[in-house]
Amino acid sequence: MSVFRPAALALALATALSAGAYAPQAQAANAPAVDIPYESFTLPNGLRVVVHTDRKAPIVAVNIWYHVGSKDEPAGRTGFAHLFEHLMFNGSENNPGEFFTPFKAVGATNQNGTTNSDRTNYFENVPTTALDMALWMESDRMGHLLGAIDQKTLDEQRGVVQNEKRQGENQPYGQVWDELGKIMYPAGHPYHHSTIGSMNDLNAASLDDVKTWFKTWYGPNNAVLVLAGDIDVATAKEKVAKYFGDIPATPTMAQPKVDVAAHTADSRSEMTDNVPQSRIYRVWNVAEYGAPDLDRLQLFAHILGGAKSSRLDKRLVHEDKLVDNISAGAYGSQLGSNFVITAAVKQGVDVAKVEAAIDEELEKLLKDGPTADELERTRTAVQAGWIRGVERIGGFGGKADALAECAVFMGDPGCFRESLKTLTDATPASVRASGETWLGAGKGSHTLVVNPGKRVAIAEEPAVTPTPFKTPKVDAQYKTTASAVDRKAGVPMPTSFPDLKFPQQQHATLSNGTKVVLAERHDIPVVQMSYEFRGGYAADPAGKPGVASFTMGLLDEGAGDLGPLAFADRVQSLGANLGASAGLDSNSAYLSALKQNLEPSVTLFADMLRKPRFEQADIDRVKGQWIAGIKQEKANPNALVQRVLPGLVFGTGNPYAAARTGSGTEAAIAGLTRADLQGYHDSALRPQDATLVVVGDTTLAEIVPVLEKHFGDWKAAGKSAASAAIPAAPAQAKPRVFLIDQPGAVQANIFAAQTLPSSGDAKTVQYDMANMIIGGDFTARLNMNLREDKHWSYGARSGAGGAVGQRLWMASAPVQIDKTGEATAEMRREIADYASGKAPAGAEEVDGMKKILTLSLPGAYETASAVMGTISGNVLYGRPDDYVFQRKAEIEAMTPEQVNAAAKALDPNGLTWLVVGDLSKTEAPIRALNLGEVTVLDADGKPVAKK
Known part of the structure; x- marks a missing residue:
């Protein structure tokens, strides 16, 4: 269970590009048509149901959204929606105990629940034969929850939520979004307080409050149920009516009016935290979810600071070298959205200088707009993100999420199509105009700077007694239908389950000795591949911890005839994702290519592996970023443990004593030379000892000639480094x-x-x-x-x-x-x-x-990525x-x-x-x-x- 902060991070463009999540996105005119076809119906009690059929796996994604979030909480009860999300995982009247138990018994995947400012959702993927069980469970907690909630359950989940709040605040910069919510929205605005709420309000929540909240918000008429996967609309109509039809509607609650709360003047504040470097957050309040301007602002943000070769990256990372990283994004919410620029200031650099450079680049883009080339590259990258995103039916950001989001916020499950059209039709002039409307003169922003220092807890306001609330009458239009379900008989568990299916693997060998393993997947027009080499950071040469990870991470910083910015532009223009990394025992290089751009994407992939530039200026720049990253690891408790604990267990000198982040030490990274990197590349990336795993929309007859053309004559330039023996850790007699x-x-x-x-x-x-x-x-x-x-x-x-x-x-x-x-x-x-x-x-x-x-x-x-990960593991361990x-x-x-x-x-x-x-x-x-x-x-x- 989780809560999003900042409130309501709409599944935005930047997320889609990096992780394949859904966002309303554009499709290039020559791109394959990739849609989410659906049918919908509404039960007499008001439950809206959306059905999408996808038969590629014997599973159904069950995703239910309730249109209630922290925006709906009365004063004195902040955090209530998220607390209630947790309470709904503690069983129901006819199935007391953990809600997860029946789902674990059928092998459910991607099961969770989340709350943000605007909605609460619950989702799981279940085997097709377990759909009745999942619908029984979801309907039982919708219609039969109150009798299962007692003081003990409330106290238990209150404690869990408070520890979730502590866990978030305990991270570096972990108090930022609580502070920004209060600053960006005035007292009384639904977004003024954080989704997770205050400790005082959580402590003040009573059992009566809980029951009133449930009876007000969690009825069928305030919910959308999406079923996606191995299902059709006829089956959905029969089963949903059977399990949900007899649940009475709740009151029809008015949604707050859209209130962007745009600022008219710039403002600024600072805070200190136990962090290694200053970080700048600059935030504007902008157009609400569903507004065409928000779609164009996502493009604007990507061009400004959402890509490796964006304007802010080019200026502040590559040219002026003022920051270690910088980003920009537009994040949609129901009542109003946020446009955010975040910059990690290099140690020793004046924060004011960074802010001035950001201002200059923003003003240039607002004045002149993006170039046609910038916009087209972004459009292609967005289209690729959309295609990758619709591979998944469920979980965070899958197709079921996209349909539910549109249905809840816009009343139209297919609202993403309007966003697609807006973004496809966007021009440099229209993108500039949207930027000027929301970020230009007279539209104020707030800048929050977090500086290194003592962490100071944000003072919480005392809890207040909420205004007495009388539940409105239920709208007479909603009716129930009779159900023959005997809930006292318990959960209907399946007696059979689908068989495991794993793609058949095909094999070939390239002229350079590389073994090729192919698993065909033709559901989306994407081909993925991972070149797997033995080695990894456990094999880092003595005195050079981090050289494997650093070298692999530098491969996409320019290759062949392209410098780092030109290389990033080329990747974006192809709609490709590629990179390289080191693991404990292996190095790998990854490519995800659109089928239509497979050949040129493999060309770029081959250049990255065979012809990295390792320019000294790039080495020096990345060194600074890398060392700043190590300092950030030391400030983060979980990353810190990953750095320190292996050495304590395995002992000094053992190859496995290396930090499990693979990042090495500040001194070792600072001392690396170009010769070290080239030498490591030449000795570690040995194609004759490697395996290339390919998964996706291709065949062996099609892909092998492409791979042979670009890799067949590749031979290792250096001698193989001696494989480091992994001695056993010394026995430990006492703790x-x-x-x-x-x-x-x-x-x-x-x-x-x-x-x-x-x-x-x-x-x-x-x-x-x-x-x-x-x-x-x-x-x-x-x-x-x-x-x-x-x-x-x-x-x-x-x-x-x-x-x-x-x-x-x-x-x-x-x-x-x-x-x-x-x-x-x-x-x-x-x-x-x-x-x-x-x-x-x-x-x-x-x-x-x-x-x-x-x-x-x-x-x-x-x-495909799940299949590829399993095959890569089989290769590494000889399975x-x-x-x-x-x-x-x-x-x-x-x-x-x-x-x-x-x-x-x-x-x-x-x-x-x-x-x-x-x-x-x-x-x-x-x-x-x-x-x-x-x-x-x-x-x-x-x-x-x-x-």
């Missing part, structure tokens, strides 16, 4: 405890770690199952204890990443800082009781986790093509005895504990536990001398 100070932190981040055998070990799947019991799922023991029972944490989990050598297993829990000692003790008890056999996994518990891991598989490979089937069979056959035997690999006496938090509040309770020797470390993992 060790390490503390890192994070002054002002409102949470403690608790980690416990040890090693497990390699991913190639014969018992790997058994270890994975043993982990599922303790912390591998929402319903696992650690989370049910620390979140659902104690409500000290927003979430506790455990897991081990894949590795050629020993795997690093970690259990983690961010907890409210006054519960540091108690939470650590609970984590140790859970692990010890499980590993020792005092609290073994039972047959029912093991069976539940088996279902989660196996029944979810038919829906797990909906996207056969049918490994997904072998693993499924092994899980299905596993016994509780095998699971409990594997659990003995978890050694409570061999744990390394690391706690990051305010030392003045964590050290004493941790020492009082007597877990083991306690050492205080700095952010580099070095012992801090005792004062």
Whole structure:
């Protein structure tokens, strides 16, 4: 469950380009027509239903949006909509207990709920045979919830939400959006307060408040249900009427009027936080969701600061070198939207100089508008983002989300088509005009600068008593229909499930020795590929930590005849995504190409791999950005742990002691030379030892000649670097405890770690199952204890990443800082009781986790990227093509005895504990536990001398 901040981040252009999420986007005239066809109907009780058929996988996305968010909260009850989202996951009258339980039993995927300023939604993908179960569950909490909510449930979820709030505020720059909401919208405006609300208001919420809120907002007439995937409208009509038709409507609540609250003058404020560099946030209030101006402002933002070669990037990153990164975006909301520029100021640079440069670039674009070339490149990139986005039926930003969003905010599930037309028809003049209307003279912005310093908590206003509220009468037009569903009989669980289907893999070998693996996927006109090389940051040469990641990250900073900006322009003009990165044991280069632009995209991909420029000016620029990124990692508690904990577990000198961020150290990165990068490239990227995984809209006969043309004569330029042996970590006879100070932190981040055998070990799947019991799922023991029972944490989990050598297993829990000692003790008890056999996994518990891991598989490979990731893992670990089937069979056959035997690999006496938090509040309770020797470390993992 999550809450978006800032409020109502409409699935915007920048998100679509980077992650393939939905946004109302343009289609180039010569692009393939990619639409979301749908049919819709409305029940007599007012429930609007939208159906989209997509038969590529035997799953149905169930997505329900309630038109209520934090904008609808009365004074004194901020955070109520989000609190209620959590309450609705705690069971209903006819299915008490965790809402997740039946879904876990059928292998649901992409299940969650979110709240923003304008709406609350719940979604899950279920096997087709489990659709009745999902509709029964969603309808039971819509029509039969109140009897399941008691004071205990309210107190529990209140605590969880408050820890979610602490978790957000505990991140670097984590208080920014609370502050900006108050500044950008006047008191009394629905957007003045944050979606997550205030601690005081959450504490003041009563059981009566909860029941009134539910009876007011959560009826069928205030909801939209989208069913997308393996379903048709006739089936939907029958099943939705059966489960939802007898639920009475609730009052018809008026929506607040559109109120952009545009500023008429610029303003400015500053705050301090425990961060390594200043960050500038400049915000305008702009046109509401659905307004054509907002679509054009998304284009304007992308041209200004939404691409690697945008105007702000070119000026402030490449030319003046004033910032480490900068971005611009337009984020849509129902009553009014935000246009935001964010800049990370280089250390030592005057913030005022950065602000002045931003002003100059903005004024130029407002005065002259974009060039025709800038607009066309952006249009192509947007079209590509749209095509990639419609591959997914459910989850965040899938097709079901797009249809629901349009239906809720515009009353038209196909509203995205109007946005497509607006953006397709956009001209340089119309984009400039929209910018001038909302960002020009007389339209004020606010600039908030966060500077390094002491974190100062934002003072909360005291809770006030809400104005008494009388529920309006229900509109007489809404009627119920009789239902034959016997809810006392319980949830209708399926008795059969779809079979796992995984694309057949085809094989070839290029002239350079590279093995090609192809999995065909023809549902969207996109071809993806990943060139997989052995190596990774575990193989970084001695004294050069980070060289693998740095070199791979620099490959797309210019290649062949194109410098970094020209290369980025070319990528954008093709609608391609490409890049390279290093993992623990491998390096990989990635391309996602539109089918229509496959040949030129592969040409660019080949240049990136074979002819990186490694210009000294680019190396120096990226070094500065990289080192700033390392400093940011040290300010973020989770990233900090990823840097420090591996070295504590594996020991100095072990290749796996490297920071799991792969970023190296400031000193090592500063010392890298062009010769280091070229040498690493020539020795590590060896095509004769590599595999190229291809997934998408192509055939072996079509793709191999293209690959042969561009890679067939590629030979490694350097000698192969000796493969670093991965020695076993030293055995640990007793627990060790390490503390890192994070002054002002409102949470403690608790980690416990040890090693497990390699991913190639014969018992790997058994270890994975043993982990599922303790912390591998929402319903696992650690989370049910620390979140659902104690409500000290927003979430506790455990897991081990894949590795050629020993795997690093970690259990983690961010907890409210006054519960540091108690939470650590609970984590140790859970692990010890499980590993020792005092609290073994039972047959029912093991069976539940088996279902989660196996029944979810038919829906797990909906996207080409999911297929590609699995095949790449098979390549790295030497697994056969049918490994997904072998693993499924092994899980299905596993016994509780095998699971409990594997659990003995978890050694409570061999744990390394690391706690990051305010030392003045964590050290004493941790020492009082007597877990083991306690050492205080700095952010580099070095012992801090005792004062």
